[in-house]
Amino acid sequence: MRYDYIEPFVTSTIRVLGGVLQSNITKGEVSLTESGWPAGDIAIEVPLFGDSEGNVVLNMNTATAVKLSARLNGNAGTSLSPIGMDALSELINMIAGNAVSVLNDEGFDFTMSPPSILVRKNSGEQTSLLEVFRIPFLTDCGDVTIQVTLRTH
Amino acid sequence: MAHSVADIDKKDFRCLIADDSAFARRNIATVLERLGGSVVGEATNGLEAIDLYEKLRPDVVLLDITMPQLDGVETLRKIMERHRDAKVIIVSSLGHKEMIWKAICLGAKSFVTKPFNAEYAGMIIRDVVTGTIGGMK
Secondary structure: OOHHHOHHHHHHHHHHHHHHHOOOOEEOOOEEEEOOOOOOOEEEEEEEEEOEEEEEEEEEOHHHHHHHHHHHHOOOOOOOOHHHHHHHHHHHHHHHHHHHHHHHHOOOOEEEOOOEEOOOOOOOOOOOOOEEEEEEEEEOOEEEEEEEEEEEO | OOOOHHHOOOOOEEEEEEOOOHHHHHHHHHHHHHOOEEEEEEEOOHHHHHHHHHHHOOOEEEEOOOOOOOOHHHHHHHHHHHOOOOOEEEEEOOOOHHHHHHHHHHOOOEEEEOOOOHHHHHHHHHHHHHOOOOOOO
């Protein structure tokens, strides 16, 4: 996968997350892995199409998801409500949209579909082997990971 | 000189919001209500937006691009084909130059990129509603 596809997702995540949380976001070490279920149990995907196809996934554990969605909704939520999940979906929609816009302004051609919540498959189920960039970010609500998978035509 | 949303004269205007995210619709509604607008309809996709536009004839439409069934670009095209005087503002996470140009050429009055600053979005909405800005014909 081309690294120039990845950088806009890093900068977009820092800008969008930092903006909506009004706090500093720290990027962790980027890793390249093979496809598979992300580490946290909450995963929301935005499918990507165009010059390359794949997706970008927002991933975190439930405790972080509850804190983050409560901050976005301006409440003191103690569980993940439908509007809480919707706020997280909108968050990855904004991250992906801003990144795709940067790529398109650089001359690439990408489009995206609306976000959808990923459901964990059976642990024994095989997935196709694709390169996945995992980029962890430390926020004051907990750790979140952005996972970018793009298959070159 | 910068204006704040609080400075805007209250003027009742009717709004349609089209966005597949309830969270996003609520954020936009908050800005509209601070301006004195009332949300008369909410659509979760482009087809619903067209249908609600025909029924409600709102003063302004806040339209997302990335939506299921019919995206915002095609929705804008269909609304403008039938109603050249429609006031549509695109509110989208996609904000690259080509997309903005396409939307304005199709008749959108303005374009707000998400995540938006509420004060800025409020000024854009006010200017479109009052006719201060109006895109291209």
